[in-house]
């Protein structure tokens with residue numbers, strides 16, 4: 001039987017380097033498939049429908065919610081973002097490790113539904129560096145940047161719910177660390193829920209036999 005891939009969540013403050021890290025993982029390793037989210041946010045310069053996101057209206061997004069078409073969805077800074085179901089299921093069955101680059105509320109919903117998923121939180125080495133990267137990217141107005149930095153503070157409260165905090169200082173090192181975590185997550189003992197269920201079932205036999 002072919003091994004099912006794992007579900008890997010990458011969250012992090014806006015400007016932390018999630019997108020950059022994901023690109024690096026996809027280009028360096030062949031075990032990954034990236035889930036493309038649907039959003040109501042407008043495309044940034046250079047972004048293409050169906051590549052970075054499926055850019056849709058609120059109406060279309062809400063239709064997809066009604067059709068039960070998302071594994072999870074959330075609102076972030078005034079827009080909807082959601083993970084379409086079909087692709088993720090298909091790719092995991094095909095043995096790929098599926099990357100969901102999603103924010104924290106969505107990550108918590110994934111953890112509930114898929115307790116064996118791997119949750120990574122990407123952070124820059126400092127808050128100052130975060131601001132520098134966000135400004136340097138040059139894709140948002142000063143107001144939106146301020147909103148996202150304020151949101152980063154709120155999000156920092158949920159960081160400890162993640163399996164690993166990944167500091168994105170040197171990109172190569174960061175990608176290599178992520179690859180290691182994924183490999184480890186694929187080993188049986190760390191697929192905890194499945195493993196615990198199995199071994200408990202086996203141990204039950206001893207419990208019955210003992211007086």
Ligand SMILES: Nc1nc2c(ncn2[C@@H]2O[C@H](COP(=O)(O)OP(=O)(O)O)[C@@H](O)[C@H]2O)c(=O)[nH]1
Pocket residue numbers: 010011012013014015018019037038041072073074076081082083084101102103104105106107
């Ligand atoms: N819950 C959820 N969050 C998402 C999804 N897609 C993207 N996000 C998150 O939405 C937030 C805003 O994304 P975006 O507007 O592209 O800004 P960026 O993170 O600065 O590039 C980020 O934290 C993304 O990780 C999704 O399908 N579901």
Ligand SMILES: Nc1ncnc2c1ncn2[C@@H]1O[C@H](COP(=O)(O)OP(=O)(O)O)[C@@H](O)[C@H]1O
Pocket residue numbers: 012013014015016017018019020021133134136137168169170171
């Ligand atoms: N390790 C890194 N060192 C320096 N700059 C980085 C690093 N990773 C990403 N960046 C830069 O920071 C900015 C934000 O990165 P991006 O991947 O768009 O973040 P996110 O997807 O988390 O919002 C971009 O201009 C990117 O080139």
